Amino acid sequence: AQSVSQHNHHVILSEAASLELGCNYSYGGTVNLFWYVQYPGQHLQLLLKYFSGDPLVKGIKGFEAEFIKSKFSFNLRKPSVQWSDTAEYFCAVNSNTGFQKLVFGTGTRLLVSP
Amino acid sequence: NAGVTQTPKFRVLKTGQSMTLLCAQDMNHEYMYWYRQDPGMGLRLIHYSVGEGTTAKGEVPDGYNVSRLKKQNFLLGLESAAPSQTSVYFCASSSDRGRRTEAFFGQGTRLTVV
Numbered sequence: 383a384q385s386v387s388q389h390n391h392h393v394i395l396s397e398a399a400s401l402e403l404g405c406n407y408s409y410g411g412t413v414n415l416f417w418y419v420q421y422p423g424q425h426l427q428l429l430l431k432y433f434s435g436d437p438l439v440k441g442i443k444g445f446e447a448e449f450i451k452s453k454f455s456f457n458l459r460k461p462s463v464q465w466s467d468t469a470e471y472f473c474a475v476n477s478n479t480g481f482q483k484l485v486f487g488t489g490t491r492l493l494v495s496p
Numbered sequence: 497n498a499g500v501t502q503t504p505k506f507r508v509l510k511t512g513q514s515m516t517l518l519c520a521q522d523m524n525h526e527y528m529y530w531y532r533q534d535p536g537m538g539l540r541l542i543h544y545s546v547g548e549g550t551t552a553k554g555e556v557p558d559g560y561n562v563s564r565l566k567k568q569n570f571l572l573g574l575e576s577a578a579p580s581q582t583s584v585y586f587c588a589s590s591s592d593r594g595r596r597t598e599a600f601f602g603q604g605t606r607l608t609v610v
Contacts, residue, residue, distance in 0.1 A: 391536070408497060416598065425500075425586065426539075426601040483529070483554065484590075484599055488538040 384409045386473050387486035395463050395494050403458040403490050405447075405473030415456040416474040416484070419448055426472065432456065443467070468494045498522050502602035509577040509609045515589050517572040519587030527553065527571035527590045529554075532563060532583040539577050539586065545570055577609045 385408045395401060407413065417429040430441025437449040447458045456473060471488040503518045511518075516521030519528065526547050531539040531554075545564040559581060561573045576580060584606050588599040 388538075418601075425603045426588075428598040431598060475580075483541055483544060484588075485541075486539040488536060 383476055384413075384477065384485045386475050386485055388471075388473055388490050390490045391488070392491045393422070393493070395492070397465055397494055397496055398462050399494075401458070401460040401463045401467070401492070403471055403473075405456045405487060407454050407456065407473075407475045409454075409475065409477065411477055413477055415447075415449060417427065417441065417445070417456070417458050418472045419475060420470045420472065420485075420489075422469065429458070429471070433450075463494050465494050465496045466478035468492060486492050500600050500602040502585075502588055502605050504605060505603065506606050507608070509574075509607065511578060514573070514575050515577065515607075516606075517585055517587075518576075519570045519572070519589075520568055520604060521570075521587075521589040521600070523589060523591070523600065524567070525589035525591045525600075526567075528564065529588045529590075530560070530570065530572045531588065532556065533586060533588045533604070534583050542572065543587075557564055564568050577607075578591060579609045581607065582609045583607060596608065 387406045415429050415432040418426040418427050430439050432439045432449045440446045470489045470491050472489045474484050476484045500521045529544040530542040533575050543562040545551050551562045563571045572585050587602040590599040591600040
């Protein structure tokens, strides 16, 4: 069965600091990878997604993620965070074969202090 | 341009009461999902549907029932609510066999069972 691990449960950064959130998945086949963000009191929104091609994916609001197949990882990065990036971030994966459910990690709460 | 709409947004139930959560999407998506979000556990799939008239169990289906009588609607029922069902419930929908497209989420329903 697929699984997704996000090892950082809580991250606290100051504005302008760089961000990297880890995501590792467990699945032997071809996968699709997603990062979602949930701002306080809001629903999940897609930050970025990877299906194939260039392993470095750029998303909205200056976020990017790199797919490293050999490490089963899809880490999220941002060079300089802002207070408005305070949110919970979820990594998710599904299989590229047949209909497969989206499996989420447990999430990382990011707090950016001004 | 509503996307995915959930009703109600908040609800408090007494143990043993029943209720139905309604999810409606206006994007003509085939696939719809119900997730629950609990602290430290991320999003867990309760039930999902691959089309009108079909439903299937997810990771945590016990205590819930669903129906998809119309393509645009996906109902989640709690027949006899328990405190363990206190959670935030999110509905989502997607197209293209649920793989290479993002899932769109509703605003969530915060349910408290006392």
